[in-house]
Amino acid sequence: MKALMFGWEFPPHILGGLGTASYGLTRGMWECGDMDITFVIPKPYGDEDRSFARIIGTSQVPVAWRQVDREYVDARIGKLMSPELYFALRDHIYADFNYMRTNDLGCIEFSGRYPDNLLEEINNYSITAGVIARTLDFDIIHSHDWLTYPAGIHAKQVTGKPLVVHVHATEYDRSRGKPNPTVYGIERDGMTHADHIITVSNLTRQTVIDHYGIDPSKVTTVHNAVVPLDAELLAIPNPRQTKEKVVTFLGRITMQKGPEYFVEAAAKVLRNCSNVRFVMAGSGDMMDKMIMLAAERGIADRFHFPGFQKGKQVYEMLKASDVYIMPSVSEPFGISPLEAMQMGVPSIISKQSGCAEILTNVIKTDYWDIDAMADAIHSIISYPAMYKQLREDGLAEVARITWDKAGQKVIDIYNKVLGR
Amino acid sequence: MKAICFNFEIHQPFRLKRYRFFDIGKDHYYYDDFLNDDIMERIARNSYIPAAETLLRMIESNEGRFRCSIAMSGIAFEQFEQYAPEFIDVLKRLADTGCVEFVAQPYAYSLASLNDPEEFAAQMGDTRSLLRNRFGVETKVARNTELIYCDDLAPQLVELGFNGVLTEGAKHILGWKSPNYVYTAASAPSLKMLLRNGKLSDDIAFRFTDTSWPEFPLTADKYIDWIASTPAEEQIVNIFLNMETFGDMQPATSGIFAFLEALPRFAAERGIEFVTPSEAIARLKPVGELSVMHPISGADEARDISAWLGNRLQNEAFEKLYSVAERVRQSQNRALKQDWLRLQTCDHFFYMSTKRKADGIAHSMFSPYETPFAAFTNYMNVLADFLMRVQEEYPEQVGNEELNSLLLTIANQGQEIEALNKELMAMRKNAEQYNIEHRLREANAEKTPKATKTAKTPKATKAPKEKAAKTETPAAEPKKRGRKPKAAKAE
Numbered sequence: 001m002k003a004l005m006f007g008w009e010f011p012p013h014i015l016g017g018l019g020t021a022s023y024g025l026t027r028g029m030w031e032c033g034d035m036d037i038t039f040v041i042p043k044p045y046g047d048e049d050r051s052f053a054r055i056i057g058t059s060q061v062p063v064a065w066r067q068v069d070r071e072y073v074d075a076r077i078g079k080l081m082s083p084e085l086y087f088a089l090r091d092h093i094y095a096d097f098n099y100m101r102t103n104d105l106g107c108i109e110f111s112g113r114y115p116d117n118l119l120e121e122i123n124n125y126s127i128t129a130g131v132i133a134r135t136l137d138f139d140i141i142h143s144h145d146w147l148t149y150p151a152g153i154h155a156k157q158v159t160g161k162p163l164v165v166h167v168h169a170t171e172y173d174r175s176r177g178k179p180n181p182t183v184y185g186i187e188r189d190g191m192t193h194a195d196h197i198i199t200v201s202n203l204t205r206q207t208v209i210d211h212y213g214i215d216p217s218k219v220t221t222v223h224n225a226v227v228p229l230d231a232e233l234l235a236i237p238n239p240r241q242t243k244e245k246v247v248t249f250l251g252r253i254t255m256q257k258g259p260e261y262f263v264e265a266a267a268k269v270l271r272n273c274s275n276v277r278f279v280m281a282g283s284g285d286m287m288d289k290m291i292m293l294a295a296e297r298g299i300a301d302r303f304h305f306p307g308f309q310k311g312k313q314v315y316e317m318l319k320a321s322d323v324y325i326m327p328s329v330s331e332p333f334g335i336s337p338l339e340a341m342q343m344g345v346p347s348i349i350s351k352q353s354g355c356a357e358i359l360t361n362v363i364k365t366d367y368w369d370i371d372a373m374a375d376a377i378h379s380i381i382s383y384p385a386m387y388k389q390l391r392e393d394g395l396a397e398v399a400r401i402t403w404d405k406a407g408q409k410v411i412d413i414y415n416k417v418l419g420r
Numbered sequence: 421m422k423a424i425c426f427n428f429e430i431h432q433p434f435r436l437k438r439y440r441f442f443d444i445g446k447d448h449y450y451y452d453d454f455l456n457d458d459i460m461e462r463i464a465r466n467s468y469i470p471a472a473e474t475l476l477r478m479i480e481s482n483e484g485r486f487r488c489s490i491a492m493s494g495i496a497f498e499q500f501e502q503y504a505p506e507f508i509d510v511l512k513r514l515a516d517t518g519c520v521e522f523v524a525q526p527y528a529y530s531l532a533s534l535n536d537p538e539e540f541a542a543q544m545g546d547t548r549s550l551l552r553n554r555f556g557v558e559t560k561v562a563r564n565t566e567l568i569y570c571d572d573l574a575p576q577l578v579e580l581g582f583n584g585v586l587t588e589g590a591k592h593i594l595g596w597k598s599p600n601y602v603y604t605a606a607s608a609p610s611l612k613m614l615l616r617n618g619k620l621s622d623d624i625a626f627r628f629t630d631t632s633w634p635e636f637p638l639t640a641d642k643y644i645d646w647i648a649s650t651p652a653e654e655q656i657v658n659i660f661l662n663m664e665t666f667g668d669m670q671p672a673t674s675g676i677f678a679f680l681e682a683l684p685r686f687a688a689e690r691g692i693e694f695v696t697p698s699e700a701i702a703r704l705k706p707v708g709e710l711s712v713m714h715p716i717s718g719a720d721e722a723r724d725i726s727a728w729l730g731n732r733l734q735n736e737a738f739e740k741l742y743s744v745a746e747r748v749r750q751s752q753n754r755a756l757k758q759d760w761l762r763l764q765t766c767d768h769f770f771y772m773s774t775k776r777k778a779d780g781i782a783h784s785m786f787s788p789y790e791t792p793f794a795a796f797t798n799y800m801n802v803l804a805d806f807l808m809r810v811q812e813e814y815p816e817q818v819g820n821e822e823l824n825s826l827l828l829t830i831a832n833q834g835q836e837i838e839a840l841n842k843e844l845m846a847m848r849k850n851a852e853q854y855n856i857e858h859r860l861r862e863a864n865a866e867k868t869p870k871a872t873k874t875a876k877t878p879k880a881t882k883a884p885k886e887k888a889a890k891t892e893t894p895a896a897e898p899k900k901r902g903r904k905p906k907a908a909k910a911e
Contacts, residue, residue, distance in 0.1 A: 272441060363791070371440055375440045375801070376793075382800075384736070385736030386797065389731060
């Protein structure tokens with residue numbers, strides 16, 4: 001089966017969970033066998049893993065004719081796209097986009113991130129999608145997250161092939177009930193044009209049904225999973241020198257992740273215990289506010305803010321931790337607790353997160369229940385049996401949560417949509 | 421003649437309230453009174469009282485031919501006293517009929533038998549005292565918590581004066597053998613074993629309202645027919661159930677009470693009797709012995725102790741609890757001893773189990789906690805406070821033996837001081853007596869002065885020193901004289 005996937009992030013140049021999930025799911029589907037996948041992203045860097053999917057960058061898709069020869073193309077973008085593909089795409093340009101800002105190869109520049117002119121980039125993305133759709137042969141279209149819905153819709157209109165839309169997060173959720181009308185409009189558009197909708201958790205599925213007015217039979221939950229760690233990461237030694245316990249929060253420091261509840265719980269724990277330290281790793285719009293809050297509670301000497309952790313640093317940080325905490329106010333899924341469990345770190349997650357639906361060997365609390373959170377932290381750091389139990393059973397549990405299972409579910413949905 | 425031996429288990433734990441780690445050291449009351457009150461009142465009303473009254477009716481209408489046994493934990497009894505005292509009255513009436521044997525089980529429904537023989541013996545003794553004082557009954561049949569049994573237990577029970585034990589007819593012990601016989605314990609042949617018939621017991625306890633069960637609906641005559649159809653050599657069928665099966669687990673609307681009440685009639689038609697455990701043991705000959713190396717129980721699929729001590733959490737909590745057993749026994753603090761019993765109840769460990777599937781459902785059905793981790797955290801917080809209280813009384817630095825000898829010394833010294841005090845008192849009394857008598861003598865001596873003077877002079881010439889001594893102590897003289905005749909009298 002041939003699938004055309006539209007995405008925005010791809011490892012190693014990721015900004016959040018979307019990239020990790022895209023990679024994992026695509027790979028999982030490829031492992032199930034008999035899948036030919038093309039994955040489109042705005043700006044590939046050339047160091048992506050191309051072993052299981054063909055990667056096409058929209059920055060390399062021409063939308064205006066340029067008279068260039070093979071050698072020139074090869075020199076310019078040879079590492080990212082084969083010249084044959086470039087010429088094939090050039091043959092399928094469907095309108096004159098010279099009025100747009102295009103480069104020497106007739107392509108539009110993309111940032112690959114979330115710039116201020118995001119809506120403009122989304123629109124440009126859908127233009128390139130039109131060229132791609134006319135060039136390639138595929139059975140089904142799969143759009144990851146709202147940024148690529150317009151592209152998916154365009155591809156469906158051009159080819160008539162069915163569209164599957166993958167909801168990794170909703171604007172309704174992100175904005176806590178007051179969505180941006182434009183973004184909401186794009187999301188709903190994508191959902192109504194789709195032949196089927198996949199959500200990453202039952203929580204998200206319910207939001208789609210209740211707040212976007214979608215028929216429940218059109219929505220299926222396929223929970224995310226986690227890629228097994230390679231030996232190099234597992235072999236990271238514990239960098240910590242002290243005997244003190246470390247409680248870690250690792251994620252974007254923004255309202256949705258509930259950082260203030262973590263600070264309050266930490267204050268409660270520190271009132272009764274002394275040999276523990278708290279770490280809030282990551283960056284975000286609420287970082288300064290949290291630093292102030294920690295100072296206000298008088299725990300600034302035991303509360304640390306190391307900043308954004310890149311790549312391997314994430315795993316080093318996890319290795320040094322005794323407890324991982326994710327007090328998200330609303331989390332569509334949340335892959336990071338799974339990564340923590342892989343490193344053998346007992347985790348505390350909020351009941352309002354999608355991953356709580358599939359995990360049993362974690363402690364679950366309501367995000368606002370600071371007492372329960374503090375009690376759980378105290379339990380893990382004070383009672384060795386609790387630490388060991390969660391660590392070992394957690395490792396076993398997360399080893400069973402693999403992407404091939406999710407991949408198979410997606411393939412089953414494809415078959416259903418295609419009527420096979 | 422075949423016989424059915426019923427045993428009804430009555431137990432409810434003192435459930436703990438939500439106890440956070442910052443309560444440790446501040447709050448010494450651990451129990452959720454509201455929840456326990458609610459549950460006890462509900463179960464007593466729906467199940468225990470109607471069931472007990474049904475048994476009374478069965479006894480009365482069958483003129484004593486219906487007989488059975490009950491096992492009640494002291495923990496449950498204490499809760500009845502607080503929340504449902506009317507049930508105790510019904511139990512007393514059952515005891516007075518003489519047709520119901522109350523078997524003895526550990527007071528706290530605890531796992532003490534697995535770890536602490538002294539504690540186990542103490543709890544069995546407490547139960548026997550309870551039965552004697554409040555119900556006026558005695559028994560020689562024992563039943564351990566959730567039918568736990570192993571070879572090590574048998575000699576202990578014999579030593580405590582029991583001649584019979586109720587336990588589970590576990591398949592992995594019986595093998596091809598049937599539970600419908602009396603056996604003896606391999607490690608203590610004078611102890612007879614009655615084994616629960618799991619299939620017939622669970623038919624009532626679990627499958628009675630299961631519409632997917634092929635034998636649904638279960639009627640009394642069908643049930644008795646099954647029992648009657650067992651091989652002729654099988655003389656005893658042991659049906660051990662929780663009493664809350666009747667009315668709580670299987671609601672009254674299912675007809676469970678009517679089922680129970682109808683059993684004696686159909687049993688009589690087929691010539692099947694009802695016996696108490698003691699009667700079964702006295703009447704039937706054991707067909708062989710059973711050896712149980714590793715503990716068995718009536719809980720979970722595995723029928724072993726993994727329901728309570730299957731994972732790390734449970735084991736750590738268990739070890740921590742029993743690490744202070746000796747100190748608590750030495751303590752005189754009543755509140756401490758009461759909490760000690762209540763914290764031992766096996767249910768606390770049951771809630772910490774992380775088993776899945778069918779076992780997991782059974783565990784979570786009874787648990788007031790959302791997850792086993794919450795159960796563990798809550799219990800350990802409570803235990804931390806309890807241990808702190810024990811520590812305050814008897815600090816950890818002092819070893820158990822040292823503590824024992826110190827306490828012994830203190831006790832001995834106490835006795836010595838008492839004895840010395842008595843002696844002192846006696847001597848004081850003596851001294852007083854002498855003083856009184858001397859004054860009387862003095863008074864007599866003054867009445868006869870001449871006799872005393874002639875007596876004086878010969879003494880003076882003989883011993884000038886003595887004279888000097890006498891003149892030195894003129895006050896002493898009359899006393900001395902007074903004494904001489906007295907001494908003569910004494911002689």
